[in-house]
Amino acid sequence: xxxxxxxxxxxxxxxxxxxxxxxxxxxxxxxxxxxxxxxxxxxxxxxxxxxxxxxxxxxxxxxxxxxxxxxxxxxxxxxxxxxxxxxxxxxxxxxxxxxxxxxxxxxxxxxxxxxxxxxxxxxxxxxxxxxxxxxxxxxxxxxxxxxxxxxxxxxxxxxxxxxxxxxxxxxxxxxxxxxxxxxxxxxxxxxxxxxxxxxxxxxxxxxxxxxxxxxxxxxxxxxxxxxxxxxxxxxxxxxxxxxxxxxxxxxxxxxxxxxxxxxxxxxxxxxxxxxxxxxxxxxxxxxxxxxxxxxxxxxxxxxxxxxxxxxxxxxxxxxxxxxxxxxxxxxxxxxxxxxxxxxxxxxxxxxxxxxxxxxxxxxxxxxxxxxxxxxxxxxxxxxxxxxxxxxxxxxxxxxxxxxxxxxxxxxxxxxxxxxxxxxxxxxxxxxxxxxxxxxxxxxxxxxxxxxxxxxxxxxxxxxxxxxxxxxxxxxxxxxxxxxxxxxxxxxxxxxxxxxxxxxxxxxxxxxxxxxxxxxxxxxxxxxxxxxxxxxxxxxxxxxxxxxxxxxxxxxxxxxxxxxxxxxxxxxxxxx
Numbered sequence: 377x378x379x380x381x382x383x384x385x386x387x388x389x390x391x392x393x394x395x396x397x398x399x400x401x402x403x404x405x406x407x408x409x410x411x412x413x414x415x416x417x418x419x420x421x422x423x424x425x426x427x428x429x430x431x432x433x434x435x436x437x438x439x440x441x442x443x444x445x446x447x448x449x450x451x452x453x454x455x456x457x458x459x460x461x462x463x464x465x466x467x468x469x470x471x472x473x474x475x476x477x478x479x480x481x482x483x484x485x486x487x488x489x490x491x492x493x494x495x496x497x498x499x500x501x502x503x504x505x506x507x508x509x510x511x512x513x514x515x516x517x518x519x520x521x522x523x524x525x526x527x528x529x530x531x532x533x534x535x536x537x538x539x540x541x542x543x544x545x546x547x548x549x550x551x552x553x554x555x556x557x558x559x560x561x562x563x564x565x566x567x568x569x570x571x572x573x574x575x576x577x578x579x580x581x582x583x584x585x586x587x588x589x590x591x592x593x594x595x596x597x598x599x600x601x602x603x604x605x606x607x608x609x610x611x612x613x614x615x616x617x618x619x620x621x622x623x624x625x626x627x628x629x630x631x632x633x634x635x636x637x638x639x640x641x642x643x644x645x646x647x648x649x650x651x652x653x654x655x656x657x658x659x660x661x662x663x664x665x666x667x668x669x670x671x672x673x674x675x676x677x678x679x680x681x682x683x684x685x686x687x688x689x690x691x692x693x694x695x696x697x698x699x700x701x702x703x704x705x706x707x708x709x710x711x712x713x714x715x716x717x718x719x720x721x722x723x724x725x726x727x728x729x730x731x732x733x734x735x736x737x738x739x740x741x742x743x744x745x746x747x748x749x750x751x752x753x754x755x756x757x758x759x760x761x762x763x764x765x766x767x768x769x770x771x772x773x774x775x776x777x778x779x780x781x782x783x784x785x786x787x788x789x790x791x792x793x794x795x796x797x798x799x800x801x802x803x804x805x806x807x808x809x810x811x812x813x814x815x816x817x818x819x820x821x822x823x824x825x826x827x828x829x830x831x832x833x834x835x836x837x838x839x840x841x842x843x844x845x846x847x848x849x850x851x852x853x854x855x856x857x858x859x860x861x862x863x864x865x866x867x868x869x870x871x872x873x874x875x876x877x878x879x880x881x882x883x884x885x886x887x888x889x890x891x892x893x894x895x896x897x898x899x900x901x902x903x904x905x906x907x908x909x910x911x912x913x914x915x916x917x918x919x920x921x922x923x924x925x926x927x928x929x930x931x932x933x934x935x936x937x938x939x940x941x942x943x944x945x946x947x948x949x950x951x
Contacts, residue, residue, distance in 0.1 A: 384486060388477045392470035399466040403432045403459035413449045420446065431456075436463035485553070489564065492552045496566040499550075501526050503572060504790065505565045507556035507588050508579030509536045511761045512604065514543075515783035516576060519652070521545045523791060528565045528572075530556040532579075557587035559595065567595055574600035576786055582610045589619045602789055604782050606675050621789055621796075625781040630679035633729075633755065633774065634687045635803075637663045641811035646799060648817055649900065650784050651825035657818055661773040663753050666726030667692070671711030671741045673700055676731045676757055676776070692720040711741040717748060727753035731776075735763045739770055792828040794898040798874045801883050813871075813884075817900055820869040826900040828873075831857075831913065833895045838913040844923075845893045852923075855887030857897075861911045861918040864925060868908055870901025 386393075407428035412420045423431070427445065435456065448456065477483055503526035506513050510531075517527050517540065529551040531537050537553045554561040556579065566572045577588035582605050589603045602621045605611045614622045636643035640662035648657065670680050673695035681704060684691055691704040694711040709716030711730070722728065722745050730741040738756045745752055755774040758767045767775050788795045802810060817826050835842045841857075844850045854875070860866040875882040875889065876896040882889070885897075899909070911918045920926055 384483065385477060388480070388483070389470065389473050392466075392473040396466045396470055399459075399462045400429075400432055400436065403436070403455075403462065404428045406455045406459070407431065407452065410451050410455055411449065412446060412452055414446060419449075432459060432463075435460060436467070488552065489554075492550060493564050495550050496528055496564070496569065499526065499528075499566065499569065499571055501571060503528050503550075503566065503569075505530070505562065505567065505572060505575045507562075507575065507577045507585070508604075509533075509540050509551065510578075510580055511779035512578045512580075512782045513576075514540065515779055516578065516786050517545070517549055518543075519783065519787045520790070521547060521549070525790070526550075530554050530561055530565055532556075555584075557581075557584040559591040562588065562591055563595070567592065567599070572596070572599060574602065574790070577601065577603040578782055578786065579604070582607050586610055586614060589614050590617065593617055593619065600789075602786050606778075608675075621785075623782050623785045624679075625778040625785075626676045626679040627683070628781055628785065629776045630676075630683040633663065633680065634683040634689065637665055637684070637689060638687055639807045639810065641807045641814060642802065642805065645802065645810045645814040645817075648814055648825060649795060649799070649828055650788050652784070653825050653827040653903065655825045657823045657825060661753070663755075663774070664726040666690070667721060667724060669694065669711075669717070669720045669722055669725050669728045669745070671695075671728065671730050671738075672732040672757075673697060674731070674733055676733075677729075680729050680731060692725075694720050710737065712737055712744060714744055714748060717741075717745055722748050722752070725749065725752065727755065729755045729757075731755075731757045733757075733759055735759050735766070739766060742770065742772060788828065792830045792898060794830045794874055794876060794896060795828055797876070797881065798883070798898055801874070801881065816871060820871065821902050824902075827903050827906055828898070828900045829906055831897045831899065831909075833891060833893055833897070840916045840919040841891070841913055842893055843916070844919060845891065852891045853887060854885055854889040854891055854897075856919075856922055857891075857909055857912060858887065859912070859922040861908055861915075861922055864922045868901065868905040870899050870905040870909065872897060872899055874898040 407423045408425055409422055411422050414420050504520060506516055506527055506529045508531060509529050520527050526547055527549050529549060531551060531553060532555050534553045537551050540549060540551050575588060575592045577585040579585055585603045585605060589601050592599055592601045600620050603614050603619050605614060605622055605624050606626055611622050611624050632643055644660060667690045668684060669692050670677055671694045673693055681691060681693060685704060692707060693700060693704055694707045694709050694716050696710055700706050707716050707720045711717060728745045730738040732738055735758060742754045742756050746754060754772045756772045757776045761779055831837055833841055845852060854872055858867050858870060860868050872885050875885040877892060912922055
């Protein structure tokens, strides 16, 4: 890369260099042809090439040591005067050309690409490649940074790149202004790097996300690939070649809305498990069962109609299109005026979805509908995070923000890969079971959104427990991982949600469940509980304390201490 930068610079300043060389050569040649004079005024032979070149060198560079080795003749002085003006012109031309090269966008891009490539190459920590740094990318970058995970980002818009560089992150975000749809840019971002853990294709262009997903699957099939998509046909295309996770924010929200109508406690539980950890739990809003009105029949409107209709919800669609390929009642219009809303039966409806791609129109629809029917349950689509102030002021029952939905799904997949598996299981739960678990989580976490995390009982993620299971052949119960390493009589504010062993899932495992090496566990609780549990998983002293109650310090003491049979969770097998 350094060689290419050098030759690029040399090619751009080739003409100025030739001009300088010609000026120096002509000036030197002239001094070797013009005779001089000695101290007595007698003619002397012209300068030799060495002395002539030496004089031109320091004169043309404005150093000016004087006339050496002897005073010049008038002819020599006249020639030197011409040479001075020529060299000033030549150097001015060269410096201006060099400044133009430094300011050239293409040259700057080459320099930044080389620096970016070197910084990525030297990364030793796990990182994710984020393709697209718009609203969604910014949310994910901040969330990953809070979790201590490094980010390498690609973004086409230079203004967004500069905005990202000005953000106050705990660790530097490596960001490059480049098109992520080009495979060479993905390689430059570390697609084949040993520390790369996954690729997040979250631009607002479905075609670009498709290109990123295909390139990632072909170049490095072992990487996790998460792609954002809005078009169902492109979603099916991505799934066809094995993209690990495809997040269709329209389908996701529409599915959640339909499920919330049928099973509000299920939706409450999902909202808790996929929310931003530490945030205060929002006030509960349960969408009612009854007639609904949907305004707008774009990709979002189609997803809402498809999911609500599948669950048997009575629907009326308001859209400017004259013919809709749906089996629901249709009113021609936009919904911003009272008349189409009245025709759709807004007075007797229980809910409305304002789902156009214009935030102002959506707020207008919601406000008009609310004027007609104050008891209406209102769902609005917010297209831009920048309009958050307006939507907060309106305070709808549900607000659909695409960037937040994608960010939440991506973070859930990264920090707790078992969560999607658990969410599939709880779809079959009765509403009362979901309500019970949601209540337990809210109480444990002080009515704040819990942190959800995954643990694998192996030598890297849980070395102390793995050693106890494999080397000491101990029989360890799950309840051990719920004890506080500071006070073993207290339980940590966390709940085990799922245990995966040999491809089989056990939902809500109990404290007496016996653990095996290689088990995958999903927990939900407070951030402090996770840190405390990590101490038990990693530190042999902490694990011995929660198992036996002995606050042993050091290897020698542990070796001298008698092995115990614990009545509360662990049985060690005799040697």
